[in-house]
Amino acid sequence: MSEYRYKMPDVGEGIVEAEIVEWHVKEGDTVTEDQHVLDVMTDKATVEIPCAVNGTVTKLVGEPGEIIAVGTEIMFIAVDGAVPAEDEAPAKEETKADEAAPAKEEPKPAASAKPAPVAAAPAVAARPAGERALASPAVRKRALEADIDLGTVPGTGPAGRITHQDMDDFIASGGRLSARAGGGSAVRAPRTGVTEEKIIGLRRRISENMSHAQRTIPDIAYVEEIDVTALEELRAHLNKSKRDDQAKLTFIPFLVMALAKALPETPQANAHFDGENMLLTKYDAVHCGVAAATPNGLMVPVIKHAESLDVFEIAGELKRLGSAAKDGKATKDELSGSTITITSLGAIGGLVTTPILNAPEVSIIGVNKMQTLPRYNADGQVVPRKVLNLSSCFDHRIVDGYDAAMLIQRVKGYLENPATLFM
Structure with a gap:
């Protein structure tokens, strides 16, 4: 030996x-x-x-x-x-890419090994009363959102660790309901649990990067309302007539196209800035990062050379990269190299957001929720229009306020007159 x-x-x-x-x-x-x-x-x-x-x-x-x-x-x-x-x-x-969420991205907390599928769950000894259940941050987050007491879930992983498969089996067996049952007052009983969680992996990286960006970058925010009524009509039409092998269109692919067309007139907004060496690297190519919430935390898959893609190709890349990030299969190359970033909270996006720059990039565009609101038309009549706000943020050391505003106004022009995106 x-x-x-x-x-x-x-x-x-x-x-x-x-x-x-x-x-x-x-x-x-x-x-x-x-x-x-x-x-x-x-x-x-x-x-x-x-x-x-x-x-x-x-x-x-x-x-x-x-x-x-x-x-x-x-x-x-x-x-x-x-x-x-x-x-x-x-x-x-x-x-x-890290698995098990946080994203992450929570950051990209620890990835739990996925158990191999089995015909039947093995017998698991009951967990002693009061013993803290072993589970990854992703599983704990999932249990909290589902209102499940982890102490009632049998774990089949090493040392009784609770896996995602254990959660699936528990919910499928009706355990979710039984965990909340047990008397008329059980559901309203006060929650007393406290969980301490060490911040590691992707979540720590996100924390460090965001803190560094806020400490070192003097940024400027610019918010503009976009009337997307015509764009929404076009999007609906294209989705009805698309081929089966084409991805469904959302608002984001059109925004990516608009940025790709507008950025050449504001090249300093599609760049990386090295503040220590005072070096600005401007890119002709538009490598557009699209922030995505994943079980591992916030991740930013990158659509490479967006300027060379049509709207359906952008949508296809967005779908492919988003799925890879959520499944923990995105490669390092697919998660790096962005020159500008888009972040969106979808339907819950609020009226205004304050996105933090993804350094060393100097620009980030935040998409807020779409609403139907009354607006005056050219004849002075009040009509319903579909509108949303773009909340953008720029590194003010590189992008002046005028240039930031002109870039967003060009994007606004393309989105409000969507035929120009294809000219």
């Missing part, structure tokens, strides 16, 4: 350290070569770390949330026979 000391592998792209998100093994577990044992986070992606040898785990180094340098010994494994040389036991990595 000998000891193999497994080091944090080099995950590429010049990464020198990574944050531990979640261990999938514990001391005493038997492991096999290529087994997924650890999730770590680099930038906006999670890297699955596989085991290098067959053996038994004798020691783990590092807790979730800790930053570990590449080359640090992180797992000690008892192996039969001689310890293999490091070049004989290479680590393989697979980059993926």
